[in-house]
Amino acid sequence: MNANSRPLDLLNSAKGKTVLVELKNGHSITGTLMAFDVHINIHLENADERDNSTVVRKIGSVFVRGDTIILISPAL
Amino acid sequence: MNANSRPLDLLNSAKGKTVLVELKNGHSITGTLMAFDVHINIHLENADERDNSTVVRKIGSVFVRGDTIILISPAL
Amino acid sequence: MNANSRPLDLLNSAKGKTVLVELKNGHSITGTLMAFDVHINIHLENADERDNSTVVRKIGSVFVRGDTIILISPAL
Amino acid sequence: MNANSRPLDLLNSAKGKTVLVELKNGHSITGTLMAFDVHINIHLENADERDNSTVVRKIGSVFVRGDTIILISPAL
Amino acid sequence: MNANSRPLDLLNSAKGKTVLVELKNGHSITGTLMAFDVHINIHLENADERDNSTVVRKIGSVFVRGDTIILISPAL
Amino acid sequence: MNANSRPLDLLNSAKGKTVLVELKNGHSITGTLMAFDVHINIHLENADERDNSTVVRKIGSVFVRGDTIILISPAL
Amino acid sequence: MNANSRPLDLLNSAKGKTVLVELKNGHSITGTLMAFDVHINIHLENADERDNSTVVRKIGSVFVRGDTIILISPAL
Numbered sequence: 001m002n003a004n005s006r007p008l009d010l011l012n013s014a015k016g017k018t019v020l021v022e023l024k025n026g027h028s029i030t031g032t033l034m035a036f037d038v039h040i041n042i043h044l045e046n047a048d049e050r051d052n053s054t055v056v057r058k059i060g061s062v063f064v065r066g067d068t069i070i071l072i073s074p075a076l
Numbered sequence: 077m078n079a080n081s082r083p084l085d086l087l088n089s090a091k092g093k094t095v096l097v098e099l100k101n102g103h104s105i106t107g108t109l110m111a112f113d114v115h116i117n118i119h120l121e122n123a124d125e126r127d128n129s130t131v132v133r134k135i136g137s138v139f140v141r142g143d144t145i146i147l148i149s150p151a152l
Numbered sequence: 153m154n155a156n157s158r159p160l161d162l163l164n165s166a167k168g169k170t171v172l173v174e175l176k177n178g179h180s181i182t183g184t185l186m187a188f189d190v191h192i193n194i195h196l197e198n199a200d201e202r203d204n205s206t207v208v209r210k211i212g213s214v215f216v217r218g219d220t221i222i223l224i225s226p227a228l
Numbered sequence: 229m230n231a232n233s234r235p236l237d238l239l240n241s242a243k244g245k246t247v248l249v250e251l252k253n254g255h256s257i258t259g260t261l262m263a264f265d266v267h268i269n270i271h272l273e274n275a276d277e278r279d280n281s282t283v284v285r286k287i288g289s290v291f292v293r294g295d296t297i298i299l300i301s302p303a304l
Numbered sequence: 305m306n307a308n309s310r311p312l313d314l315l316n317s318a319k320g321k322t323v324l325v326e327l328k329n330g331h332s333i334t335g336t337l338m339a340f341d342v343h344i345n346i347h348l349e350n351a352d353e354r355d356n357s358t359v360v361r362k363i364g365s366v367f368v369r370g371d372t373i374i375l376i377s378p379a380l
Numbered sequence: 381m382n383a384n385s386r387p388l389d390l391l392n393s394a395k396g397k398t399v400l401v402e403l404k405n406g407h408s409i410t411g412t413l414m415a416f417d418v419h420i421n422i423h424l425e426n427a428d429e430r431d432n433s434t435v436v437r438k439i440g441s442v443f444v445r446g447d448t449i450i451l452i453s454p455a456l
Numbered sequence: 457m458n459a460n461s462r463p464l465d466l467l468n469s470a471k472g473k474t475v476l477v478e479l480k481n482g483h484s485i486t487g488t489l490m491a492f493d494v495h496i497n498i499h500l501e502n503a504d505e506r507d508n509s510t511v512v513r514k515i516g517s518v519f520v521r522g523d524t525i526i527l528i529s530p531a532l
Binding site: 005008009066 | 481490493497499515517518523524
């Protein structure tokens with residue numbers, strides 16, 4: 001573990017990979033993380049809204065406002 | 077994927093196109109994205125409030141305050 | 153469409169005209185837009201609180217704090 | 229209408245007059261507007277909490293924190 | 305009325321006196337106002353939590369975070 | 381009473397002593413106040429979650445984010 | 457107790473150790489604290505969502521946005 005690592009380093013290493021995003025309204029979105037900024041605004045491609053492992057809606061490209069996000073997790 | 081891309085680049089490329097906007101109050105609006113700023117305040121034209129694929133109200137021109145927005149998705 | 157337009161330009165062009173304002177508490181107000189600032193604080197004249205197309209209360213002059221506003225739409 | 233007017237001008241012109249203040253918790257207060265600042269913090273004198281036109285509690289002098297305010301309207 | 309008065313002047317003049325503080329969670333606290341800052345963080349002594357005119361809990365010294373406060377009123 | 385006292389002075393004088401912390405989610409925590417900052421982030425040791433005077437969970441060391449705190453009161 | 461200690465010192469000393477994180481939505485996550493910043497954004501590894509002492513979901517690597525966090529406690 002690098003003593004100087006920052007939380008955003010995890011997002012940087014997840015670029016181009018599939019991530020799970022949990023929102024404050026209780027919904028979850030999966031997609032490929034294309035970009036993020038310091039507000040944790042994110043751009044996903046191939047995004048799907050999910051209920052557990054089931055896709056409930058195909059979203060495609062999406063901008064998600066950072067202040068609606070609880071957590072972002074690279075796919076296991 | 078450009079390693080230096082930013083989330084707002086997606087909104088920039090969506091200017092003049094139809095987008096779906098989901099709001100924190102559970103409502104959805106579709107319309108042509110005319111302008112946005114760093115707060116994610118947006119200006120839509122030909123906007124409609126929707127319940128899934130059904131138009132429930134015609135809004136026309138509208139300014140939406142950024143802090144009420146969950147996500148913005150260019151139409152599939 | 154001007155590539156450099158900003159969302160506040162729509163509000164600027166709506167000055168002196170009737171606008172519909174939707175608030176986070178679910179209420180709607182119509183009135184003549186007299187002024188706004190970068191926080192989206194607004195000053196309306198001849199304001200009415202409405203339930204759909206019905207006026208439920210005459211308000212007259214009113215200052216509305218920007219952080220309570222969801223959207224502002226010039227009358228169709 | 230002055231093209232350069234600002235929303236706070238309405239509050240400035242209401243100083244010393246009776247205003248109706250609606251709060252995010254659904255309560256309303258009327259009183260004489262003595263002072264306000266850029267956060268819309270306000271100082272009222274002779275303040276009453278109201279349920280429509282009925283006074284439900286006499287408050288007297290009161291400081292109201294700006295971020296709890298929806299709107300401020302000079303009495304009709 | 306001094307045209308240059310500010311809302312915080314009311315709190316300044318209430319130092320050392322009993323004030324009623326209403327909180328966003330619906331609770332009320334009374335106590336002697338010892339200090340406040342620009343965030344409206346306050347320090348009360350001899351504080352009591354009240355349900356209308358009934359003391360429901362003695363608190364004594366307390367720091368109240370400003371963003372939880374709706375209003376502060378010097379005792380009538 | 382010192383006319384120049386500040387609310388944070390109360391927290392400073394409470395360092396090393398037992399405090400009661402009430403949170404916006406309705407929970408209460410008691411513990412020894414080790415440190416605080418201007419955001420009212422705090423570090424407690426020997427912390428317990430309480431339901432009135434009953435300990436419902438032992439927490440030990442804990443960092444509490446300031447924006448979740450309603451009030452901090454030194455033990456009576 | 458160091459009179460100059462800061463709340464973030466607790467998080468610094470918890471790096472590389474297991475922490476319990478309680479979120480505003482009522483969920484709890486445990487994991488190894490890898491990094492944090494001044495917003496209290498955190499990076500956890502080997503993270504599990506828990507209901508009391510029961511693991512309800514394995515998350516693995518996760519970025520948690522600071523404004524969703526109530527408290528962070530190093531494991532007892």
